[in-house]
Amino acid sequence: MDGTGDREPLVEVENVSKLFDTTQGVVDTILGREPRPVRAVDDVSFTIERGDIVGIAGESGCGKTTLGKLLVKLYEPTEGTIRFDGEEITGMSSQAESEFRKRVQMIFQDPFESLNPRMSVFDTVAEPLKINGIVDDYQDRRERVSRVLNDVGLAPAEVYLDAFPDELSGGERQRVAIARALVVDPEFVVCDEPVSMLDVSIRAGVLNLMKELQDEYDLTYLFISHDLSLIRYMCDRSGIMYLGDMVEQGPTDDVIDDPKHPYTEALFDAVPDVELGEDRRRANATGEVPSPRDPPPGCRYNPRCAHVIPPDDWTGSQEAFRRAHQFRLKLRRGDLDAGTLADGSAEGGEPERELVEQGLTLDVPEEFQTQTEIESGGHRVSLRELDLPANVRDALFGAAGTVLDGDPGAAADGLEDVLGTVCEHEHPDPRPADSRLVSCHLYDGDGSGPNTNPPVDAMATED
Numbered sequence: 118m119d120g121t122g123d124r125e126p127l128v129e130v131e132n133v134s135k136l137f138d139t140t141q142g143v144v145d146t147i148l149g150r151e152p153r154p155v156r157a158v159d160d161v162s163f164t165i166e167r168g169d170i171v172g173i174a175g176e177s178g179c180g181k182t183t184l185g186k187l188l189v190k191l192y193e194p195t196e197g198t199i200r201f202d203g204e205e206i207t208g209m210s211s212q213a214e215s216e217f218r219k220r221v222q223m224i225f226q227d228p229f230e231s232l233n234p235r236m237s238v239f240d241t242v243a244e245p246l247k248i249n250g251i252v253d254d255y256q257d258r259r260e261r262v263s264r265v266l267n268d269v270g271l272a273p274a275e276v277y278l279d280a281f282p283d284e285l286s287g288g289e290r291q292r293v294a295i296a297r298a299l300v301v302d303p304e305f306v307v308c309d310e311p312v313s314m315l316d317v318s319i320r321a322g323v324l325n326l327m328k329e330l331q332d333e334y335d336l337t338y339l340f341i342s343h344d345l346s347l348i349r350y351m352c353d354r355s356g357i358m359y360l361g362d363m364v365e366q367g368p369t370d371d372v373i374d375d376p377k378h379p380y381t382e383a384l385f386d387a388v389p390d391v392e393l394g395e396d397r398r399r400a401n402a403t404g405e406v407p408s409p410r411d412p413p414p415g416c417r418y419n420p421r422c423a424h425v426i427p428p429d430d431w432t433g434s435q436e437a438f439r440r441a442h443q444f445r446l447k448l449r450r451g452d453l454d455a456g457t458l459a460d461g462s463a464e465g466g467e468p469e470r471e472l473v474e475q476g477l478t479l480d481v482p483e484e485f486q487t488q489t490e491i492e493s494g495g496h497r498v499s500l501r502e503l504d505l506p507a508n509v510r511d512a513l514f515g516a517a518g519t520v521l522d523g524d525p526g527a528a529a530d531g532l533e534d535v536l537g538t539v540c541e542h543e544h545p546d547p548r549p550a551d552s553r554l555v556s557c558h559l560y561d562g563d564g565s566g567p568n569t570n571p572p573v574d575a576m577a578t579e580d
């Protein structure tokens with residue numbers, strides 16, 4: 118999917134964005150500000166080669182479904198170009214569009230919603246043939262529908278043809294949805310969480326069927342799923358999305374076994390280890406996914422990133438920089454002020470120190486916290502535990518003083534000189550790293566691996 122293969126590209130996505138709610142809403146009008154659209158898919162590029170099974174993974178809301186709908190022309194891109202078999206799919210003539218609609222299909226997550234309860238299985242599966250004017254004769258349609266029903270395992274077809282959705286199990290309904298997609302003999306099928314609504318016990322059967330159908334029908338698939346085991350099982354190549362960005366793409370095994378982007382790493386870290394019987398773990402990532410209406414500047418992932426990059430002249434550890442970066446983000450969000458200090462410390466103690474020690478904490482699982490952090494329930498670190506350069510320490514105390522004077526915004530701005538990071542200043546374009554493309558400043562783009570600034574060891578160190 119990163120275009121390194123030597124087969125023919127079937128789908129080419131170039132700098133595609135999809136923005137929702139681009140007009141000024143009531144709140145925008147009242148506040149007199151520009152509209153803030155949802156950046157559901159933002160400047161995404163990739164290629165799908167003919168015959169591939171490509172996966173798109175990422176947490177809920179990262180833009181997977183929107184991307185899938187763009188590829189089958191259920192949405193038009195706000196910016197960018199999508200080509201199918203060499204032809205742009207925006208601005209097609211109506212004849213070209215109707216041809217395209219036969220060649221491309223989408224299977225949705227919920228077979229309970231995607232099937233019309235008032236239509237029989239025959240009518241449901243035959244409908245695309247009628248709409249696309251493919252088979253006019255009723256008897257021929259009946260035969261074609263029966264053949265496809267047999268192919269998807271609904272055999273003998275006669276048992277199913279006149280049944281209605283509410284007479285079928287979830288697995289049977291999804292097979293009907295698959296049959297409806299395949300009846301027009303498409304080349305490319307987008308499958309959006311195709312088994313997530315099905316009982317776990319029947320998922321493998323449906324996925325194996327979809328693999329068999331790929332050979333039989335000569336299909337190219339795009340699988341959208343938050344289920345990484347499904348992606349590993351089904352997909353040759355995969356892309357990982359975060360807040361509308363495609364942060365990493367390449368051969369699935371490489372992406373999963375040796376993730377390059379810190380988000381991919383955190384995503385896979387959070388997957389429970391089935392063999393060890395662990396519960397779902399929280400990864401070494403701070404905070405929650407921000408709103409796609411207001412994505413962070415630079416790399417979208419920088420506020421949560423374990424490997425955020427210090428400035429060139431940073432002399433402390435990367436761990437200390439990550440914490441100082443968090444201190445600044447907390448100031449910007451207004452999460453750190455005199456009100457957050459323990460009772461009495463604002464008068465008697467050392468309020469600046471207390472603010473700094475609070476601000477340097479990380480909202481991460483205990484295994485990534487310092488001893489003091491663990492002992493204090495995540496409320497403070499000891500400055501002795503961190504390799505923080507003296508000038509930065511002074512700057513943080515100065516910022517804490519400005520906060521106590523009531524101006525956290527100015528305090529955050531004042532730290533730019535010592536804490537400015539490329540991760541916030543520049544959005545990383547996709548760049549080669551081993552077998553894949555990664556949108557991360559850690560990689561220098563010549564495919565040779567992580568940048569040496571900061572040192573790789575520092576990036577990997579957590580205490």
Ligand SMILES: Nc1ncnc2c1ncn2[C@@H]1O[C@H](COP(=O)(O)OP(=O)(O)OP(=O)(O)O)[C@@H](O)[C@H]1O
Pocket residue numbers: 137138155156157175176177178179180181182183184343409
């Ligand atoms: N029609 C729409 N109008 C406005 N916002 C939308 C629309 N469709 C999606 N969004 C927003 O765009 C972002 C991406 O949504 P999308 O459904 O593509 O994500 P997803 O990764 O498929 O999530 P999920 O796994 O939960 O389906 C979300 O913030 C969502 O709220």
